[in-house]
Amino acid sequence: MSDILSLIIRRLAFGLLTMLIVSFLIFFALELLPGDLAHAVLGQMATEETVAAIRKQLGLDVPAIIRYFYWLEGAVHGDFGKSLINKADVGHAIFGRLANSFFLAGFAALFAIPLAVSLGVAAALFRDTLFDKAINVASLTAVSVPEFLLGYILVLFFAVWAHVFPPMADIKDHAEFGERVYRSFLPAMTLVLVVTPHMMRMTRAAIINLLASPYIEMARLKGTPPWRVIVWHALPNALAPIINVVTLNLAYLITGVVLVEVVFVYPGIGQLLVDSVAKRDFPIVQACCLIFAATFIVLNIAADVGSIMTNPRLMHPK
Amino acid sequence: MSDFVSGDFLVEFIALICLATGWYIYRGEKGSWAIAVLLAAATAVTWFGAGKDGIHTLGVIVVLMSVAIMVCHALRWLLVRLAPLSFAQTFRSAPLTALFGFLVIGACLLMVIFAPYMAPFSESEVVSAAYAPADSTYWLGTDQLGRDMFSRIVFGGRHSILLSLTATVVAFSLGMFAGLFAAIRGGIIDQLLGRLADVFMSVPALILALLLLSILGTNLAVLVGVVAAIYVPRIFRLTRSVAFGVVVTDFVEASRVRGEGDWYIIRREILPNTAAPLIAEFGLEFCYVFLLIAGLSFLGLGIQPPMADWGSMVRENAVLISFGEITPLIPAMAIALLTVGVNFIVDWMLKITAGLKDNS
Numbered sequence: 001m002s003d004i005l006s007l008i009i010r011r012l013a014f015g016l017l018t019m020l021i022v023s024f025l026i027f028f029a030l031e032l033l034p035g036d037l038a039h040a041v042l043g044q045m046a047t048e049e050t051v052a053a054i055r056k057q058l059g060l061d062v063p064a065i066i067r068y069f070y071w072l073e074g075a076v077h078g079d080f081g082k083s084l085i086n087k088a089d090v091g092h093a094i095f096g097r098l099a100n101s102f103f104l105a106g107f108a109a110l111f112a113i114p115l116a117v118s119l120g121v122a123a124a125l126f127r128d129t130l131f132d133k134a135i136n137v138a139s140l141t142a143v144s145v146p147e148f149l150l151g152y153i154l155v156l157f158f159a160v161w162a163h164v165f166p167p168m169a170d171i172k173d174h175a176e177f178g179e180r181v182y183r184s185f186l187p188a189m190t191l192v193l194v195v196t197p198h199m200m201r202m203t204r205a206a207i208i209n210l211l212a213s214p215y216i217e218m219a220r221l222k223g224t225p226p227w228r229v230i231v232w233h234a235l236p237n238a239l240a241p242i243i244n245v246v247t248l249n250l251a252y253l254i255t256g257v258v259l260v261e262v263v264f265v266y267p268g269i270g271q272l273l274v275d276s277v278a279k280r281d282f283p284i285v286q287a288c289c290l291i292f293a294a295t296f297i298v299l300n301i302a303a304d305v306g307s308i309m310t311n312p313r314l315m316h317p318k
Numbered sequence: 319m320s321d322f323v324s325g326d327f328l329v330e331f332i333a334l335i336c337l338a339t340g341w342y343i344y345r346g347e348k349g350s351w352a353i354a355v356l357l358a359a360a361t362a363v364t365w366f367g368a369g370k371d372g373i374h375t376l377g378v379i380v381v382l383m384s385v386a387i388m389v390c391h392a393l394r395w396l397l398v399r400l401a402p403l404s405f406a407q408t409f410r411s412a413p414l415t416a417l418f419g420f421l422v423i424g425a426c427l428l429m430v431i432f433a434p435y436m437a438p439f440s441e442s443e444v445v446s447a448a449y450a451p452a453d454s455t456y457w458l459g460t461d462q463l464g465r466d467m468f469s470r471i472v473f474g475g476r477h478s479i480l481l482s483l484t485a486t487v488v489a490f491s492l493g494m495f496a497g498l499f500a501a502i503r504g505g506i507i508d509q510l511l512g513r514l515a516d517v518f519m520s521v522p523a524l525i526l527a528l529l530l531l532s533i534l535g536t537n538l539a540v541l542v543g544v545v546a547a548i549y550v551p552r553i554f555r556l557t558r559s560v561a562f563g564v565v566v567t568d569f570v571e572a573s574r575v576r577g578e579g580d581w582y583i584i585r586r587e588i589l590p591n592t593a594a595p596l597i598a599e600f601g602l603e604f605c606y607v608f609l610l611i612a613g614l615s616f617l618g619l620g621i622q623p624p625m626a627d628w629g630s631m632v633r634e635n636a637v638l639i640s641f642g643e644i645t646p647l648i649p650a651m652a653i654a655l656l657t658v659g660v661n662f663i664v665d666w667m668l669k670i671t672a673g674l675k676d677n678s
Binding site: 018021022025026029030032033134136137140141143144145146147148149152153155156157159160161162167251252254255258259262273274276277278280282285286288289292293296297300 | 356364371372375415516517520521522523524525526528529530531532533534605609612613616617618619629632633636639640641642644646647650651653654657658660661662665
C-alpha cells in the first residue's frame with residue numbers, strides 16, 4: 001500500500017511543480033510585449049510623463065520577478081488584480097462565470113462518459129463488423145468537425161427549425177436550476193459531440209488491446225459468451241486506461257468550452273477570455289489562462305492517480 | 319438552398335431507395351441491424367426534433383453520401399487499372415474512406431493551385447447588396463458586405479490550407495529533429511527536452527495560442543510562429559518515442575560501433591524505419607493545426623480581414639443561421655471535409671503499418 005501512496009505523492013509533487021512553472025510562464029509571457037505594458041495601455045501617442053505615471057500606477061517600477069511573487073500570492077488567494085479596461089476586480093468578474101463554465105462542462109460530462117464507454121465497449125464487442133466500421137467512420141468524422149460547426153448544426157436543427165431549445169444560452173445570474181438546464185442544453189450537447197468520439201475510440205482501443213491477452217483466450221476457450229468476456233474479464237482490467245482516457249478528455253472539454261461558449265453566447269469563462277484577448281486586457285487573460293491551465297493539470301494528475309489506483313497489479317502487491 | 323431542401327418529395331424518395339439498397343447490400347453482414355437501429359433512431363430524433371426541414375436535410379445528406387460512395391467505388395476501379403502493379407495491389411485493398419480522402423485532398427489541391435481561375439470574383443470586391451440570395455451569377459449568394467461567397471470560399475480555402483501547411487511543416491521539422499536528437503543522444507539532453515515538452519504540453523493548445531496572440535498581436539507571421547511553437551512539443555514527444563524503438567535495435571548499435579556520426583544514423587538507419595508512422599503523424603498534426611487555426615479565425619484572432627478564411631467566414635455570416643439558411647455553414651463543412659479526408663487516409667496508413675508489424 002505504501003508503494004501506491006509514495007507514487008501518488010510523487011505525482012502530486014510533480015503536478016505542483018508543473019503548476020508553478022506554468023504560472024511563471026504565463027506571467028513572464030507578458031514581458032514579450034513590444035515596449036512594455038504601459039505603452040500597450042496608452043498606445044503610440046503617449047507622452048513620457050503619462051507613461052511614467054501609468055507605470056507607477058500599475059507597479060511596473062518594481063522588477064518583474066518581485067511582481068511575479070506578488071501576483072502569485074494574490075492568485076493563490078483568488079485576487080488577480082484589476083482589469084486594465086474598466087478597473088474592476090478581476091477575481092470578482094471571473095468566479096461567477098467560472099461556476100457557469102463548470103456547470104456546462106459537468107452537464108456535458110454526465111452524458112458523454114456513459115455514452116462513450118458503452119459505445120466503445122459495443123464497438124470492441126462487434127469488432128470488424130459493419131457496426132464497428134460505421135462507428136469508426138462516424139467518430140473519425142466527428143473528431144474532424146470543428147466545434148463551432150457542431151454547435152451551429154444543433155442550433156439550426158433544434159432552435160431555428162424546431163423551436164425546441166433557445167439558440168442562445170444567455171443565463172441570468174439567479175436563474176433556477178431547471179431554467180439553467182434548459183438553456184444550456186444545446187451547448188452541453190455540442191460538447192458531448194465534441195468529446196464522445198475521442199473517448200469512445202480510446203475505450204475501444206484499450207479493450208481491444210487486452211483481447212489478445214492469455215486470460216481472455218482462456219475465458220473464450222472455456223466457452224464464456226463474448227459479452228461476458230468483455231464485461232467481466234476485459235473491462236475491469238481496461239478500467240485504468242479508460243479512467244485515463246475519460247479524465248484526459250475532460251481536459252479536452254476545456255478547449256471545447258471556449259469555442260462553444262462563443263457560439264452560444266454562454267456567460268462562461270471562455271467567452272470572457274476571448275473578449276479580453278480582443279481587448280488586450282492582460283490581467284484577465286492571465287487569470288483565465290492560469291485557471292484553464294490549473295484545471296488541465298489537476299485533471300491530468302487525476303488521470304494518473306486514477307489509473308494507479310485501479311491498476312490491479314499495484315492494488316494487490318505480492 | 320432552401321428551395322432545394324423544402325417541398326420536394328423526390329429527395330425523400332431517392333433517400334428511401336438508397337437506404338433500402340444499402341440495407342439490401344449489407345443484409346448478410348454481421349452488425350447491420352445495429353446500423354439500421356442507429357439510422358432509425360437518427361431519423362426519429364430528427365423528425366421529432368427538427369420536423370420536416372430536418373428530414374429533408376437528412377434525405378439530402380443520405381443522397382450525397384450515396385453519391386460519394388459511388389464516386390469512390392469508381393475512383394478505386396480506375397486507380398486499380400491505371401496504377402502500376404505494386405500500387406494497384408495497395409489500392410485494391412484500400413477502404414472506400416481512404417479513396418474519399420484522396421478525392422477531397424485532390425479537390426483541395428486543385429483549389430489551392432487554381433484559385434484565381436476558379437473564382438469568378440475577387441475575395442475583397444463588393445459586387446452586390448449584402449446577403450443577396452444565390453443565383454446564377456453569385457452561386458452561393460453574397461456575404462454580409464456583398465462579397466461573392468463562392469469566390470471567398472475558394473480563396474479562403476487557399477489561405478487556410480497554405481497557412482496551416484506552413485505552420486505544420488515548421489513545427490514538424492523542429493519537433494522531429496529535436497525528437498530524433500533526444501532519442502539518439504539520450505541522457506541529460508533527452509531528460510531536459512522531455513521535461514520542457516511536459517511543461518508546454520500542460521497548457522491546452524487553444525489557451526496557449528490565445529495567451530500568446532493577445533500579447534504578440536495577430537499578423538500572419540506571428541500566427542504561423544505561435545501555432546508552430548505550440549505543436550513542436552507534441553511532435554517532439556511522438557518522434558522521440560517512435561525513434562526510441564529503433565535506437566535500441568542491433569543495426570543501430572552496429573553502425574555506432576562502425577563509428578558513424580549522429581547525422582548518418584538519423585538519415586540512414588532511423589528515418590527509413592520510422593517514415594510510415596511519421597508521415598501518418600504529419601497528416602494528423604496537419605488536422606490539429608488546421609482546426610486550431612480555423613478556431614482562432616472563428617474567434618476573430620486568426621487570419622484578419624479582408625483576407626478570406628474559412629473560420630472567420632462562419633462567424634461573419636452566422637446571423638443567417640437564425641433564418642434557417644445553411645450558407646454560413648458551407649465553409650465550416652469544407653473545414654470538416656478536409657480534416658475528415660486527411661483523417662481517413664491516416665487511419666488507413668496506420669492500419670497498413672500495424673498490419674505489417676503483425677505479419678513480420
